[in-house]
């Protein structure tokens with residue numbers, strides 16, 4: 228144990244050698260990678276239309292985007308909101324914004340007007356990219372927005388088609404003035420509710436992003452023998468979520484892999500894309516893994532031959548789903564990854580060798596990251612095989628929550644340790660295993676839902692006196708939000724009416740899906756909802 232676990236300090240070190248981090252700002256680091264000769268390799272392919280951005284066009288497009296944004300008055304520190312489904316243009320926008328030292332904030336494209344308003348105000352976004360049919364929402368908010376074409380190829384020669392084409396239409400942009408960007412400057416504001424309360428802006432710096440991409444460039448590349456020309460990743464995970472943004476947008480493109488972009492999940496389209504583009508790697512969340520396995524059982528033939536590795540993460544996956552997958556496609560490596568928005572999606576990842584196939588583990592700690600397992604009652608640091616709350620420290624840990632020093636202080640201690648709210652243990656070989664969650668979030672197909680946000684909506688209903696939301700297990704989605712509701716005496720409010728009331732105000736994935744009327748909500752003397760007791764109530768229903 229001596230090398231990776233220190234009993235004196237309770238610190239788990241990564242078993243991987245440390246990676247030296249460059250000291251340049253993010254775009255300077257990746258521009259070296261983009262500028263390498265890529266011999267005609269595709270950077271991004273739209274899975275349905277086949278439209279492609281080759282690596283040779285990627286950096287020129289990013290510079291055109293930066294130039295266009297600059298012409299629109301965007302400069303260092305300005306915040307740009309991206310409210311889009313997956314698209315081959317999504318990464319171009321992200322890199323263009325970062326080139327200027329401006330800041331990216333992302334949102335689920337199905338968000339409602341109040342949700343968009345809230346994040347726009349909180350992040351102080353001054354420009355948005357969205358689908359043409361969402362432009363009206365931004366006009367209502369009085370925010371400048373650019374519609375991004377949903378399908379179709381962008382032709383560098385064809386100018387004046389739409390605002391977006393104009394924006395990236397400049398073929399030879401004169402150099403954009405770049406003020407000095409420092410590594411500690413903000414690069415992205417992602418939203419997460421952390422261990423408690425409502426959604427908060429997670430401030431990620433250029434250094435955070437660099438520490439994440441170096442994981443791919445220096446580390447993953449050596450682990451899996453990535454060759455810059457051989458790997459084709461199918462990306463269904465949304466790029467607005469940290470898993471998609473960091474892994475598929477920033478990580479894979481920095482590595483020189485080909486990213487096949489799927490806008491909307493469809494099992495038949497997925498199989499077609501795997502065959503058509505000879506996909507080698509697939510990034511999944513548990514329901515996608517199940518869908519992939521189901522298809523692999525019925526679709527025979529050579530379609531699956533190219534597939535080398537599937538990585539699952541973002542929510543707990545059952546042992547049964549894993550076993551089912553590895554039995555169905557035994558030639559494919561299965562690994563899990565663990566991370567969170569607050570750690571730029573860096574945490575641990577699996578790698579398999581013949582002698583160690585720990586499919587149910589989250590793998591080993593990422594290089595440069597340290598961990599502690601803490602007894603959340605006594606505060607003592609626990610050795611391998613003992614379970615407690617995971618704390619993380621390292622260059623991928625966020626700067627803090629935006630304009631929220633109180634929330635930052637309860638999440639990151641003065642020595643830089645991030646409380647993850649996950650209950651884990653390390654086994655005797657240093658593999659991380661996740662057992663449960665101490666924090667409040669609900670994970671619906673890997674997406675975060677903050678119970679506090681739904682509770683705040685529920686109690687605005689005239690017939691609801693008090694409400695508490697927790698997660699209920701669900702076969703398909705993993706977890707779904709379940710509301711305990713105390714209604715006004717004599718009220719005829721039905722379960723369906725409660726579900727509808729919330730559904731009208733939130734993005735569809737956040738919908739309350741189960742309602743239980745109760746006579747009281749378990750609260751502490753201070754009025755805090757006792758969530759463990761709520762979970763206990765479920766087992767008695």
Ligand code: 4UU
Nearest residue numbers: 470540541542543563564565566567568572649661675
């Ligand atoms: C059980 O979901 C994410 C990030 C996911 C991710 C996945 C694979 C990152 C890198 C990678 O390689 O971020 P958030 O902020 O939406 O949610 C974070 C929470 C964690 O605290 C944990 O509770 O999501 C849960 N989680 C997982 N749970 C993340 N990964 C896993 C996992 N198994 N593999």
